[in-house]
Amino acid sequence: MTETLPATATKRRKATAAAHADPGSRSVERFAYLFVLPALALVVVFRIVPLIWGLGYSFTDYDGMSAPRFVGLDNYIGIAHDPVFLDSLINMLILLATLPIWIGLPLVLAILIHQGVPGGKLYRAVYFFPAVLSSVIVGAIFNVLLRYDGSFNLFLKALGFSAVDWLGNSSTALASLIAVQLWSTFGMSLLIFLAGLSTVPSDMLEAAKLDGAKLTQTWWYIVIPSIRPIIEFAAVVTTIGMLTSMFGLIYVLTAGGPGTSTILPEFLIWLEQGKMNRPGYASAISMVLFLMMAGLAAIQIRIMSRNADI
Amino acid sequence: MAEVKTREKRILWVISVPMALLALSAVYPVFFAINAALKTRKGYVLDRFGLTTDPTFVNFSQAWNESRLSEYFTNSVVVTVGAVLVLLVVASMAGFALAILRFRGRKIIFITILVSLMIPVQVVLVPFYRTMIGLNLIDSRPGLIIAYTAFFLPFSVYLMTAFYARLPRELFEAAQIDGANLLRVWWHIMLPMGKPALVTLGILNTLYCWNDVLISLLVLQDQRTLMVGIAALRGEYTTNVPLLAAGICLAAAPIVIIYVIFQRQIVNGIAVGAVKG
Known part of the structure; x- marks a missing residue:
């Protein structure tokens, strides 16, 4: 939703952390890791690793059963010629307009x-x-x-x-x-x-x-x-x-x-994953959606850093 | 000057006519659902839009019992309460460490958690589903609680970190922070001090979990949450609108009550996110 690096918070944190917690205290450091571990583990296991995994899938012909075979950009070429995917992109463009x-x-x-x-x-x-x-x-x-x-x-x-x-x-x-x-x-x-x-x-x-x-x-x-x-x-x-x-x-x-x-693309991903036999293909569509999200995030970070400079 | 003021006032009054119509449109659908739910099936067919004269609660009991909404309702309550509690604990712990404590890799951990905001569930649908199967979390309520926590966590961690970083430093100067009593510092100082942010996050996350349909569809199979149940009801009872409307009312009621009670916190929570963003 609304998410950014709290710039001022980070600055202040630097100043205070030095003043308080004993920098040499290893026990503080160990406990600190324990405190962030649940959050970090959840995000890594359920979002970041699956993202990398999905990226890998998108270059294979994995069908859910036999061993995945590297097929290069075949899935991406496939979706570029898929009329349903192209329709979903057109619908998305209309929505964005x-x-x-x-x-x-x-x-x-x-x-x-x-x-x-x-x-x-x-x-x-x-x-x-x-x-x-x-x-x-x-x-x-x-x-x-x-x-x-x-x-x-x-x-x-x-x-x-x-x-x-x-x-x-x-x-x-x-x-x-x-x-x-x-x-x-x-x-x-x-x-x-x-x-x-x-x-x-x-x-x-x-x-x-x-x-x-x-x-x-x-x-x-x-x-x-x-x-x-x-x-x-x-x-x-x-x-x-x-x-x-x-x-x-x-x-x-x-x-x-x-x-x-x-x-729309997000709904198409759902339809494709429901078929279960083409994870590679569905993942390729997911990666296209991810690229758009990453592009938006880049714009968001640029807007925010520009405004922070003022 | 006075003339300008009155003219401005008049313009604002004229404008409030379309604004009032828009406001009516914002509440009409829910009014329609309540009104339809109170009609018998026959009464609805005869007069779909008029105010019900002879309200009946038969649709509510039918939806609750025969359409198994009571079971779905329980699932939704268990999963929402569980996920919100886990979210608050995990976010508050992480926020404490990230905002107050000093350790190597703190910044990269914070950024990693924030970057995951770019990865909505649609982007990882297939591998996420397989991860859930691999960890034996499919079709279980604890599994759905963990999934909700994973997908709604980053904003909560961000907000708790920002909130704790703004607290006056004197609070921690008094408490000797060393490894041995960190857990007590978190429990006795950080949790009580974080209450305003925790309340906001509690309400927002309750809305997200209760209203979710995609993650729930993916994780639960034999069981259903209320929203998945309503979606199914929509498909099964296209002609029995009063029954569907009763289900809609039952599913929306907790959220409407929460909105009426906590409207200020919800509105402020959105605003805080916006201005800080």
Whole structure:
């Protein structure tokens, strides 16, 4: 989720550790290892070693039974020609292209709440509410609401529009999936932006108002630039969520269908591992997802170190 | 000046209309589920959207007993409570060592734990599954507790380390830290002092564990957690919406209660992560 090296904490720790624990004390050192061992062991055994193991698999033709044989890049060439994998990448690109909405909507709402819209505190609590629900709960409810005879179509008909089979139609299923996920998670970014806005000095806004700046001008020229690091942070966190937090909703809302229209790479990995006979192939898809995660992490670290320099 | 203020006020009032509609949409689905759960199957078919006039609890008892949600509920409670306790203990111990104690390799261990954030379960799905089989942890609740701990741990370790590093130093100057009493220092000083961070982590990790579906699907096979049970119910009862809705309400109730009680801690926990990030 939200994760970084606490730079200030590290600096202070250096100063204090020297002052306190006896640097020559071997017993302290031994106990310290015992204290970090459970955390380190869990992470290494269940995440880091499997990552290396999976990387190895991805270069073999391992079928789960006979001994794995090195096949070079065959699996990667295979997925590059796999229409389902390519569809999942296209779906992912469509999802990623909606990022401005995922940032813009909560940003505008956060600024409005920060500026004192009546009932702002209540809105904050209510908007965040869907984010604490499991994607299974959200998916199961929307699976009913978005049916042809569901609430949403009833609402549209009341407004004079015609009903649409949102989840059963391959041209609307992905948009529905994205919209439901956006609906259920925008409260998260909203909270992040509100936390950022609370650090903007209010006399800066007052000064701009006295100069006769319009509301929208103060937003664009003062508020948004002053929380730019927070916006960038939210963009990276949201993108990571797009790549790795959609499984539950896909699983319950559309199961990837109709056809391949709502399959994303993370869901495809699940489908492939379920077949059990091509671990090498599934691992190759996993490695593509890992490369994207690593790229995002690199961006995140760059944003954070740049902001730390200011 | 006054004129600007009133104009601004008016704009904010006008804007609150769409904001209120959005707020309604945020609670409507849960309202729909509660309303549908209180209808009989026939009552739902006749009137799907109207307020129920004659509430019945038959769906709840059917979901709880016949659809085995009681069993899944127990599984979820055991696994969530177990995982959250293990997470808090392991994260607090690691945070203590990483923030206060001095030992070789401290920085590289801290970075290793943080780097694993880049490795979500999807990325290691196949080898993780085989590791679980190899360690005989498949299809067992302790296995799922360990899996949750492994995947939700890094943020907790990060937060505890940052929290302990910010505590005033005088606390540890008083306590003589040497190898012999480290465990007591952790138990009597670090755990009580870490309470604010531990409460936040306890709530957030409860949400993550209770709401998870992917890790649970992978690790448990004959048994089910509540979310996997709801997903299955969704597939089995596409036409019996009131029963499904009752299951949804039962599964969401603990989280809704936790959110209402601990809303401030949850909101602050997210905010803390954001600003520190």
